[in-house]
Amino acid sequence: MSRLRRVLGALPVYAGGAVVFGLVFVALFAPWIAPYPADQLNLVNDLAPPGGAHWLGTDENGADVLSALCYGARVAALVGLGTVSLCMAIGVTLGALSGYLGGLVDEVLMRIIDVLMAFPGILLAILLIAITREPSISSVILALSLTGWAGYARLVRGQVLSLRERPFVVAARSMGAPTFWIIRTHLIPNVLAPVIVQATFGIASAILAEAGLSFLGLGPEGVASWGALLDQGARYFLVSGHLALFPGLAILVTVLGINLLGDALRDRLDPHGDRG
Amino acid sequence: MRRRLLLLALPFVALAAWGLLVPEVASSAWGLCRKGAVAVALGLGLSALGARGLLPRFLARRLVSLVIVLIGASTLVFGALRLAPGDPVDAILGEQASAEARAELARALCLDRPLLAQYNDCFWDSVLDGSLGHTFDVTPRPVIELLAENFPSTAELAFAGMVVALCIAFPLGLISALRRGTWVDHGASVFALLGVAVPAFWLGPMLLLALTVAVDWLPSPARTDRPVLALILPAITLGTALAGKLTRMIRSSVLEVAQDEYVVAARAKGLSEKTILIKHVLRNALIPVVTVMGIQFGALLTGAIITEKVFARPGVGSLLLEAIQQRDYPVVQGTVLLIATTYVVVNLATDLVYVLIDPRVRLDA
Numbered sequence: 062m063s064r065l066r067r068v069l070g071a072l073p074v075y076a077g078g079a080v081v082f083g084l085v086f087v088a089l090f091a092p093w094i095a096p097y098p099a100d101q102l103n104l105v106n107d108l109a110p111p112g113g114a115h116w117l118g119t120d121e122n123g124a125d126v127l128s129a130l131c132y133g134a135r136v137a138a139l140v141g142l143g144t145v146s147l148c149m150a151i152g153v154t155l156g157a158l159s160g161y162l163g164g165l166v167d168e169v170l171m172r173i174i175d176v177l178m179a180f181p182g183i184l185l186a187i188l189l190i191a192i193t194r195e196p197s198i199s200s201v202i203l204a205l206s207l208t209g210w211a212g213y214a215r216l217v218r219g220q221v222l223s224l225r226e227r228p229f230v231v232a233a234r235s236m237g238a239p240t241f242w243i244i245r246t247h248l249i250p251n252v253l254a255p256v257i258v259q260a261t262f263g264i265a266s267a268i269l270a271e272a273g274l275s276f277l278g279l280g281p282e283g284v285a286s287w288g289a290l291l292d293q294g295a296r297y298f299l300v301s302g303h304l305a306l307f308p309g310l311a312i313l314v315t316v317l318g319i320n321l322l323g324d325a326l327r328d329r330l331d332p333h334g335d336r337g
Numbered sequence: 338m339r340r341r342l343l344l345l346a347l348p349f350v351a352l353a354a355w356g357l358l359v360p361e362v363a364s365s366a367w368g369l370c371r372k373g374a375v376a377v378a379l380g381l382g383l384s385a386l387g388a389r390g391l392l393p394r395f396l397a398r399r400l401v402s403l404v405i406v407l408i409g410a411s412t413l414v415f416g417a418l419r420l421a422p423g424d425p426v427d428a429i430l431g432e433q434a435s436a437e438a439r440a441e442l443a444r445a446l447c448l449d450r451p452l453l454a455q456y457n458d459c460f461w462d463s464v465l466d467g468s469l470g471h472t473f474d475v476t477p478r479p480v481i482e483l484l485a486e487n488f489p490s491t492a493e494l495a496f497a498g499m500v501v502a503l504c505i506a507f508p509l510g511l512i513s514a515l516r517r518g519t520w521v522d523h524g525a526s527v528f529a530l531l532g533v534a535v536p537a538f539w540l541g542p543m544l545l546l547a548l549t550v551a552v553d554w555l556p557s558p559a560r561t562d563r564p565v566l567a568l569i570l571p572a573i574t575l576g577t578a579l580a581g582k583l584t585r586m587i588r589s590s591v592l593e594v595a596q597d598e599y600v601v602a603a604r605a606k607g608l609s610e611k612t613i614l615i616k617h618v619l620r621n622a623l624i625p626v627v628t629v630m631g632i633q634f635g636a637l638l639t640g641a642i643i644t645e646k647v648f649a650r651p652g653v654g655s656l657l658l659e660a661i662q663q664r665d666y667p668v669v670q671g672t673v674l675l676i677a678t679t680y681v682v683v684n685l686a687t688d689l690v691y692v693l694i695d696p697r698v699r700l701d702a
Contacts, residue, residue, distance in 0.1 A: 168344060175402065176409030181635030181680045187642070188417055188673050191661040192425075269536060273643055276538040277658060291539055295647075298542050299550065309539030316534035 074325040080318020087131055088138035095128035099285070111303050118303045120293065126304065129285050130311050136198060136286035137268045137315060143202040144209060144267035145260045151206070152213025153256060157244045159214065160221030170214070177211040183270045190279040198281045205270055209263065216259060220252040254330040261323035265316045272312050287312050345377055355453060365457040372461060380404055395692065403685055410677045414670055415460045419452065429473070429664045445473065446666065463667075469674065470667035480671035483656060488675065491652035494575060494644060495637040497568050499630065501576030502583055509580075510587025511619075517592065525584055532581020537640055541574040541647035575644045579633050586629055590622040597621070624695045631687025635680035 087094055111118040118126050159170040186204040190196045193204075224230055224247075233243050274280045275288030287308045294304030349370055356366030380401045387397025426442050443449040447459035463470040469484070471477035513525035548555045548570065555569055594600065595618055603613045642654030649655075653672055660668035
């Protein structure tokens, strides 16, 4: 009984891990996995229902939905990982500097972070993409990172403030160790656990945000992301519901899997963290 | 203190130098200095009121930071629109437009002037006179009029989304905490996970398909003759993500408080479980929930942009998207400013409510 319970309890972790692995795998090997080339149209066989030669049906141009989803996984993985890496790089560095140096640097950075956090969710990204002429995947990543790093910086700063006075840091400082060395070898490794947990959830929310932007018609141009597929599909949802159904399911399953993994990581790495 | 004064003086020195070096922006630099001085005086006055005890100190401090954040956020919106690559005049007229048309548009958009003049004379003056600039139409209208027309519908949607989220999350979170480890608890966890992961722009069309097309339970949200019924689907679409978050939050908050010593003491004293739950557990467990609700109101406002598109509802979000398509920058700028300001003010209000319901906070401030 207890063994069964243990297996059942670990199920979400395995499910989450499988989803993340699946996403990365499909993104890497999309051209080999997708049953049809990304740009193969077949106007005679448009809006075909799922089944037969096209497992998930075809869209209004007769393109295979499953293949489009495989290529869409690349956009999702790129935006998710790219945004989080950029946010982490900026946020961890500035947060550690701000917390460790204190004083004027801290004051200025905290005010900037206050301002960035005054923008809810993807609002600033909407603004930035709206004025970009031909948004690409990297402009979406940049737009999402512009406010995204602030959360990491605030998290790291709080942790560093409490670490700063701990004996091993004081000892290093009194030995005359350079500031950047202390930050790199003593502070950052010690604050990484909650950062990794937050980054996991960050990947999920970046994927959702990109899908939202694409749905609003503000996504990267020339690439079929899941959000853009959904936006197109929603126009035909009365005649062919599958066009909107499958991209939505892809987003749902991906975000769900990453969140499950994040929960598991939090239990393991950051047991006292916020469970909101 | 000296450091803060230094920080305050820096922008003024920079502005004065800018004005001296570039004579054509001298009047704008001077105008900005005056506005900045008013803002600083406002901040210092608020802190003085706080220090003398005429205003609760936490309130004074929050109001000062409200002023700073609003100025910073407005500046960011201004900067984002101006410093982005690409010429708005090209974007609006196309590259073949005549030189006169381009010059006229640049003048109307205030793009023919130096950056500092744009910032002071066009941006801040239009914000402070309350018009937020004028639309780019044949008959220009103050942006604030458009916002006033569209905001009630969005606020209504966001509020309805909040109500839906609470109606789902409160009972679900509470029951799953009280019946921990049962199938109700597991079901609630699954709902919470799904709620957070499901994209609103997918849930909306699917609900529409299921509830109004497949079975005729609800009228189409496009119908205007029954506004309350038409609000149901958009509100569910918008509120589901928040419901998922709040369910987890309420569950863990109730579980945490239930282990506190005062609850054990209340039980040892022989109080009934009902009294313990209502008077001791819920009162304390709901404190963090209020904060999350306040912070999430901003998410609801941005979520409303997507929900309004899904259901073709009028509102600030539809206004923003339309303005983006027509490259009507003053409207885009005004809408983003309005949403950000609402968000900041709601967060401030949340902090105040927090102090009212949790007297312990005031002592720390």
